[in-house]
Amino acid sequence: MHFMLLGWALTASIARPAAAAQMAPLPPAATTPKTLTWQDCVALAALKNPTLISADYSLQSARATYLGSFNGFMPNLTLSNGYASSGVPNYTSQYTASINLFNMSQVASIKAAASNYTQAHASLRLASANLRFNLRQAFATAFFADQNVEVSRKILDIQRRNASEVLLRYKGGKEYEGNMMSARSQAIQAEASLNQALRGARTARVSLDQQLGLDEFSVVAVTGTLAAEFPPDLPSRMQDFLSNRPDVAVQEAVIRQQKAAVDSAESSLWPSLGASYSGFRAGPSELPGPNRGWDAAATLSYPLFGGGPTATYYGVKSSKRALDKAEQDLRTVKDAALADLENNWAAYGNAIDQEVAAEDNLNSARQRNKEAVIRYASGLLSFDNWAVIVAAWVAAEQQAISAHLTAVVAQAAWEQSLGKALGE
Secondary structure, eight states: OHHHHHHHHHHHHHHSOOGGGOOOOOOOOOOOOEEEOHHHHHHHHHHHOHHHHHHHHHHHHHHHHHHHGGGGGSOEEEEEEEEEESSSEEEEEEEEEEEEEEOHHHHHHHHHHHHHHHHHHHHHHHHHHHHHHHHHHHHHHHHHHHHHHHHHHHHHHHHHHHHHHHHHHHHTTSSOHHHHHHHHHHHHHHHHHHHHHHHHHHHHHHHHHHHHTOSSOOOEEEOSOOOOOOOOOOOSOGGGGGGGOHHHHHHHHHHHHHHHHHHHHHGGGSOEEEEEEEEEEEESSSSSOSEEEEEEEEEEEOOOSTTSHHHHHHHHHHHHHHHHHHHHHHHHHHHHHHHHHHHHHHHHHHHHHHHHHHHHHHHHHHHHHHHHHHHHHTTOSOHHHHHHHHHHHHHHHHHHHHHHHHHHHHHHHHHHHTTOOTTO
């Protein structure tokens, strides 16, 4: 009982240091957080994330434009009714139906709208893949930030007990004052680390809120199990993954857009053919008038000068050079995608190796710390050696959390490079 009283007295002195060493203020106390699993976060982000919603609106807009591009080949019907008078009233009613039978410019417009629609699809998947990675990273950061808080509490509790033990030995004349002060300093450092962990947990929740698409800060907590899987063996052909990469699909859609631009530029080399039919009735009274007639026509047109071959030559040349550029850009995107796949696969494997090593080192450090406590209390271990073992244990606890987080994020980065979208 005497030992515990001394321990609590030392704890109070550590928690209330001198004014010059006061800790920075902690965030305000939070209300009871709303607990979310990974699947909860996925469902919420799919509904509220503004980047994903924006990409979906772009897709809907591109789809409407694509469907509307076919109107150029739809029949056109016009109805008119007029009145004129030069002493004698004259009413005229007319209808006209027309249709494009052959128009390469309209065909090119349809191709351009189709490529825009394809690009919007790829852009939506790219936004979804990026969101999946960002959300996974934010979720993992919040998850391990909470774990870091718990570990920091445990470290502070043990450092306070260690400081109490050294204080007792100092008062009994069995320990140096400098060692007693060092043990107290380590406890104060542990308290600072806990405060830092609490602030980090709050920041991580804000980042998660951002990825979820919550406009106002909401107190959330994450739950569940979060562990990285072992990476697959090195794929024999990284090129096989390129077809699922949304960034590659976006650039391929750009090439289709440029091909449509070439077709549009070359369309003036082709004649356009249209047909029309009209009928009318006229007379001194409203329908039906006594005079009637009809007219049918087929129109074949071909521009020669201002919009003809001269302008077409330079327009086609410009469009083809833009197409050449888009094809080289695709090469760049594919090369970057292959490098991204290789780097993320290697980083994934390295992170798993470090996670395994950190976990094994943590188990060793925990055991050594337990033994060191007994040996120091028995006088079989000096304070300096004990302090080294304790410091190694504290570092191992923190390194293990960091290694777990790095491994989970590395797996998410590898899956992003494979083109996995939100929910996959």
